[in-house]
Amino acid sequence: MRRLPSSYVVASLLVLGLVVWLLLGDFQRFQPTPPESPPPSAEGSRVEVTTRHSTFYVPRQIVQGQLSAEREVTLRANVGGVVQEKPVAQGSRVNAGDTLLILDNDALPERLQQARDELTLAQAEYAGAQNLRQRELISQPELLRLQASLSASAAQVAQLEKQLNDSRPQAPFAGTLGRVQVEVGDLVQPGEEWGELVDDSRLTGEAWVSQQEVGELSAGLPVSARLLNGEQLEGELTFVSPRADESTRTFYVEATLDNPRGLTMAGGSAELTITLAPREVHRLSPALLSLNDEGRLAVKYVDAANDVVQAPVELVSATIESAYVSGLPEQIELITLGAGLVEPGERVDPVRVDDTPREAR
Numbered sequence: 001m002r003r004l005p006s007s008y009v010v011a012s013l014l015v016l017g018l019v020v021w022l023l024l025g026d027f028q029r030f031q032p033t034p035p036e037s038p039p040p041s042a043e044g045s046r047v048e049v050t051t052r053h054s055t056f057y058v059p060r061q062i063v064q065g066q067l068s069a070e071r072e073v074t075l076r077a078n079v080g081g082v083v084q085e086k087p088v089a090q091g092s093r094v095n096a097g098d099t100l101l102i103l104d105n106d107a108l109p110e111r112l113q114q115a116r117d118e119l120t121l122a123q124a125e126y127a128g129a130q131n132l133r134q135r136e137l138i139s140q141p142e143l144l145r146l147q148a149s150l151s152a153s154a155a156q157v158a159q160l161e162k163q164l165n166d167s168r169p170q171a172p173f174a175g176t177l178g179r180v181q182v183e184v185g186d187l188v189q190p191g192e193e194w195g196e197l198v199d200d201s202r203l204t205g206e207a208w209v210s211q212q213e214v215g216e217l218s219a220g221l222p223v224s225a226r227l228l229n230g231e232q233l234e235g236e237l238t239f240v241s242p243r244a245d246e247s248t249r250t251f252y253v254e255a256t257l258d259n260p261r262g263l264t265m266a267g268g269s270a271e272l273t274i275t276l277a278p279r280e281v282h283r284l285s286p287a288l289l290s291l292n293d294e295g296r297l298a299v300k301y302v303d304a305a306n307d308v309v310q311a312p313v314e315l316v317s318a319t320i321e322s323a324y325v326s327g328l329p330e331q332i333e334l335i336t337l338g339a340g341l342v343e344p345g346e347r348v349d350p351v352r353v354d355d356t357p358r359e360a361r
Contacts, residue, residue: 045346045348047348047350048350048352049333051332054329054331055280061216063274064272066206067203067267067268069203069266072266075100075194077166079103082104086101088100093174096170099168102168103168105163105164105167118153118156119153119157121153122149122153123153126146174199175198178195200263201259207252210251219240221277223237223274234257236256238254238255280330282326282328288323290310292310297315299332307346
């Protein structure tokens with residue numbers, strides 16, 4: 001009988017061994033009881049924490065607005081006449097009561113003096129008539145006629161005085177005389193606009209704020225206005241509208257700003273910075289903020305029992321580097337590493353590090 005080559009014998013044995021291994025399979029996999037799992041660790045997940053204390057923070061709201069003079073009035077002629085004189089040049093500072101324009105008064109001073117003399121005569125005649133009436137030397141109707149004459153003379157004097165004053169309009173308040181639109185010799189009609197008076201010793205800053213920002217505003221808060229030329233004015237918030245504009249849903253606010261140097265900025269634009277009341281906040285990295293189950297911003301920290309606490313917070317202010325939040329205890333063990341791997345109420349193994357802000361991971 002011919003013997004098989006040794007290579008065939010070895011190959012046959014290998015094939016037989018492979019078949020046996022496939023038939024028997026991995027006995028460990030089909031054991032009736034699962035292998036024992038390692039005992040759970042006595043400690044929870046490890047997280048990095050750092051001690052944080054609250055600080056006082058002064059939040060600010062910055063809005064874009066425009067400036068207007070505290071008082072300004074359009075000057076109109078009460079009587080008609082020809083311009084005789086312009087005693088004040090446009091752009092000049094004036095005091096209350098200064099004469100700003102002189103119109104042709106049609107001899108009003110002389111007519112007024114005559115009316116005053118007639119009033120003096122009427123007063124004397126009426127006083128004498130009263131004495132005569134007491135002695136019944138004149139009739140009652142005669143006394144009444146003299147009294148009516150006295151009243152007419154007084155009315156004439158008052159009318160002429162008003163005409164004279166109207167022909168020489170005066171400044172109703174101290175300020176700057178704006179553009180004067182008439183020249184000497186021009187005929188001015190009653191009611192015609194001829195100039196303007198602006199009181200810019202103080203300016204009014206006007207702006208609109210959103211619904212989210214108006215809740216923290218109230219009259220009396222400090223306001224700083226930065227002008228386009230770099231100048232800065234100080235003042236306070238004086239008005240917050242109780243009702244939003246229907247079209248924009250924003251609220252109108254006003255601030256009164258001191259203008260001691262008399263800067264000519266009425267009608268210009270300005271950046272208004274409103275300083276809000278100080279608040280107790282924690283400063284942390286924006287990356288440490290998360291959302292709780294209610295969708296509110298929250299921060300995770302470790303309490304005294306090493307349990308994770310997720311506390312809702314209010315975002316007071318934020319930049320790329322820092323977030324200022326309120327609603328936390330004065331001192332917390334803030335989780336700076338591992339906050340995303342632990343849940344509220346879970347006991348953890350905190351590892352304390354220095355107070356250098358770190359990003360959450």
